[in-house]
Amino acid sequence: MSKPIYTSVAEAEAAFYDALARSDLDAMMTVWSEDDEVVCVHPDTPRLVGLAAVRESWRQLFAGGTRLQVRTSHHVVCQNMLLTIHNVIEHVAVEGEDRLPPPMIATNVYTRGALGWRLVMHHASPAPENPHAPAHGAAHVMH
Amino acid sequence: MSKPIYTSVAEAEAAFYDALARSDLDAMMTVWSEDDEVVCVHPDTPRLVGLAAVRESWRQLFAGGTRLQVRTSHHVVCQNMLLTIHNVIEHVAVEGEDRLPPPMIATNVYTRGALGWRLVMHHASPAPENPHAPAHGAAHVMH
Secondary structure, eight states: OOOOOBOSHHHHHHHHHHHHHHTOHHHHHHHBOSSSOOEEEOTTSOOEESHHHHHHHHHHHHTTOOOEEEEEEEEEEEEOSSEEEEEEEEEEEETTOOOOOOOEEEEEEEEEETTEEEEEEEEEEEOOSSOOOOOHHHHHHTO | OOOOOBOSHHHHHHHHHHHHHHTOHHHHHHHBOSSSOOEEEOTTSOOEESHHHHHHHHHHHHTTOOOEEEEEEEEEEEEOSSEEEEEEEEEEEETTOOOOOOOEEEEEEEEEETTEEEEEEEEEEEOOSSOOOOOHHHHHHTO
């Protein structure tokens, strides 16, 4: 499969969330940069570094073939000609299930190279809507 | 207090973790950009956008005056002349306590402006060393 060229970050990000929604591993991996040391943090799991580890994590996550509804909102953007950072709120739900899990916060970093914009970092973590208030010591350690 | 000029990202990041270790709100806020829409995600809490919200969160976290030992490791860097992204593992412990909490993963984004490098985004989340393996559906939603 020839690699698509994403001429904008919006295209690359749409491809990322579309691949996530469809459990499509090949489509997911076309979004990631092959020229950088990529980083992926799935919520509440250790950090993954390198394309092989990132690919394997998506392969495992997609093994069930679950179809999702994915929507992002409240983008905050920091960018220049070659590097773009998006911070978004992710709303993800399993198709056919009524339960709406709490949203996630994701920081997505893209670089521009010969094949257009590619993802180099995806850091996702839970965003509880009513977080418990931690005690001082714990709060501090949990900064 | 006149604002320090951080001529490198390393200086800005050292100032950030030093302020965190000393619960020093003024020092912490000198690290943050006043020219960008800043974002701060403390672990397991909702995203904060804007300098006022970010400052208030650190004020609350520092209210106990706890002294910390803070060390970062395994930096992964993505950078150009005006924008730098660091992804680090944070090891944070309360001084005088034996308990070592699990490490955190942090994505730190810096921009370069008139006052040198400043922090525009800090996204921290827990990095469990032995995460539980989620079921397929849950894993997928937790992507």
